[in-house]
Amino acid sequence: MEPIFFVHITDIHLSKPGKQPLFGLTMSDKLHRVFTYIGKLETKPAFVVISGDLTHDGDLEDYRFLRSFLQEEERALGVPIHVALGNHDTREPFREGYLEEEPSDASYYYSFRNAGLRVVVLNTQVPGTHDGRLDAEQLDWLKQELAEPAPVGTILVHHHPVVLTPTAMMDSHLLQNPQDLAAAIEGSDVIGLLSGHIHFHNVGALGGVPCASADGVAFGLDPIAEGVMRMLDRSGFNFVLVKNGQMIVQPMTMPGEQRLLVEYDLKKLQAAHS
Template structure:
């Protein structure tokens, strides 16, 4: 029997370079460093860390350079690899130039890796220029090819836009646009779970019979029950994920924060109830 695998799922770091005006006056870099410090205090070190998108707030090349420096320092201290996905706030060309240190391009960023028999598939649900999320046919075809052969310890998919219903129609409007296509791609495969972000609050449900879990944002949270407004809250958290006996188990972890409302985005009634 394979040994259990535990890893950390972070999301929505929303980092900018330090000399920029911070979003909501929140120091997102400090929050990310504090989270890695907490990971270092765990009795069991995670096998790896994966961040499911919205890596930066503005998506500038210097923001990605700064993020790479921070993550290089933190993963060296923790002693584990860090993997990232892109979200709606991210820029493909500037990510490639600043974070990957490659030539900039609009090429979509998705890949898979294996950790002790567990396959992690990192998808790109962003639609450049919008806040919406969608998986195009090229990526879905690639996913079907990857899943054609099972992994020894199953597969977990990491993506930015969630796929299971939330507590309100307002938050439901931020889900993946074509979940039925993802459902068809994973049907009959070895997928045991999906991990996402985007909505800045814990949200756990079933998708095609497997657990789908969104994590609270690193930079800030969103109060999950508002339908006429979004209340942005000074809190943060992450998920500890355990793969054991063929199952994905998710344990939400909360970080210290004053829980104050740092911004409220009010919707008109037509938008809020669409």
């Protein structure tokens, strides 16, 4: 079977035009630069998948703008763009504004196939919080989905990562029940997991299965800053290759100076709110 190449993007934090830009940055411009870069690649990707935090505020008009923006980028690239939800996303406006369905708080997860590869897009949101968790209903669905192997394997895409990070602070941003996910995929054809949320590249394994988080498109975080959240003007993503039954990931960073946007001292913030 021929190798399958695709692009994994995450944390785009789009807002409709006219809103006060986050950190003074127009996130749609940053995302467009990434898509322009992808469009110039010698090898055309089979698809693009975005693993959550599609918008920053989760408003209805943000999702309507996101829909028209991604439709335009799809036409330019000539490949499909698939999306997952993150902690900054809200389900009812997403379903109404992006999917053009009746508003609903139903969890959004699904699977799709490309040339023998199955991609399962999960929803790790805990509504009303920034936490990540997979509920029992979704885990049961996942087990049923994986009951029949796909020809070249399965990759899971979700927002909250499962791999430990360089700092205790960022470890608090991980999926809260990785053991349940590990049990659900044990003995299955899952060859890799892709996630976002932490805004830097991070690679490890869950029960022997490779896991890769991608840098954010909207901004990056300093992965080794302890006690502070140091946000940087940086955009990254992952090239992903499925070859010989393996998921191979190449972390990519767009050129730029990576200037400091803002730094939050978490102890000071906690003291101010105590």
